[in-house]
Amino acid sequence: MELTMAERRVLVKAFAGRYQQATKKERGVILNEFVLASGYNRRYAAWLLRSHGKKVPLGRGWIVVGDASKKVQRRRPRVFGPEVVKVLLRLWVMLDYPASRRLVAALPNVVEALERHGELALEAELKAKLLTISPATVDRLLREEKKRYLLQSRAKTKPARLWRQKIPVQTSAEAERRQPGHLQVDLVGHDGGQARGDFLWTLTLTDPATGWTELATARNKSRFHVLAAFAAACARLPFPVVAVHTDNGAEFMNGHFVHYCGSRGITFSRSREFKKNDNCFVEQKNGSVARRFKGYARFDTDRAWKVMQELDATVSLFVNFFLPSQKLVAKHRQGAKVRKHYDAPQTPLARLLACPQIDEDTKRTLRQKAFFLNPARLARRIARLRRELTALATPLPSQPAPKRAVDGAGLRQAGHASPNPTLPQPLDKATGFAHTAHSPDETQRSLS
Secondary structure (H helix, E strand, O other), X not given: OOOOHHHHHHHHHHHHHHHHHOOHHHHHHHHHHHHHHHOOOHHHHHHHHHHOOOEEEEOOOEEEEOOOOOOOOOOOOOOOOHHHHHHHHHHHHXXXXXXXXXXXXXXXXXXXXXXXXXXXXXXXXXXXXHHOOOHHHHHHHOHHHHOOOOOOOOOOOOEOHHHOOOOOEOOHHHOOOOOOOEEEEEEEEOEOOOOOOOOOEEEEEEOOOOOOEEEEEEOOOOHHHHHHHHHHHHHOOOOXXXXXXXXXXXXXXXXXXXXXXXXXXXXXXXOOOOOHHHHHHHHHHHHHHHHHHHOOOEOOOHHHHHHHXXXXXXXXXXXXXXXXXXXXXXXXXXXXXXXXXXOOOEOHHHHHHOOOXXXXXXXXXXHXXXXXXXXXXXXXXXXXXXXXXHHOOOOOOOOOOOOOOEOOOOOEOOOOOOOOOOOOOOEOOOOOOEOOOOOHHHHHHHHO
């Protein structure tokens, strides 16, 4: 039977006196008895018996008296100090708060681009630490900051029953995940919680094979505006559209959209009713891209529409060229648990460049475009557009209290808002944007 630590400490006390006073031959016999009784490794056991009751150097010039009955915490210098945390925090905010694995994967490319454009200057030692940091260390260093950011979600989809029999169904298991151009499409409403009258909608397109995501803003949910937004988003794609998969909403299940796809040789399929997982890739991007950059406030003016259109183009460059994502590569069940395995985080650009279906001319154009893009400049433009969008939000007569929500990294609100007045509130009720601990201007100034 395995002994407890308390019982092992008693054994050390009992054997240490005999061991230290014995001859070399007798020590071997005593050590054999102690190892057999305690279960310790022989070398570690000899060190315990030899050091008990003696002065032992520990750490930086510390001298302690060995005592097996006391647990001594070994101290070592901190590798990632406050200077690393400061730069890491600024980059995390600039990249729009990605999860630790995605942040670590993005650091080499982003740091190199920032240094090339003169936005960041790091010492060699600090840069080496920043590029060798692990995801677990990032989670530990940013643990308190991550608790401050919350988001919430809403969905409003009305099924079009007339076209259900004419458009084929495609499940999540049948989705094409290797060849680019098989898009999943969905709409996100900016009604601020009160779906009255006309308001803006964000059309989200994502490619499951590469993770490439495009946003486009529709003036309302009519067929004309939704189709115009879809065409605008497709025009920014670096590959041709092969197939389109949507939900059962009437904004897609209509003759105009079906004719548009049919005239261009685009295969059109839909999800099963009440099965959101059939459109899982774009549903995830609704929260991690559309809601994260545009928030939950109500927008219904022409000026807000124009600002959103500029924001869509900027977010496309920022997300697709600099923000890595992970793809599920395997999943198996062990009893009641499902084990999921993901690949290494990569940007949509990197996945597209590694795709054999993309021609070399397109890849060359994308590499040239990526070389001249400045992530800090894109982040500043996004921050400016979000501030303009915040000022253009339509005030509501009454706004219900925000519910418990989940943010893009999977963090949940641990309870009610903190009573500490120095901490920001989780969600701005007027604008719908999550508060940040640092203003975008302050963040960008720290990088330059």
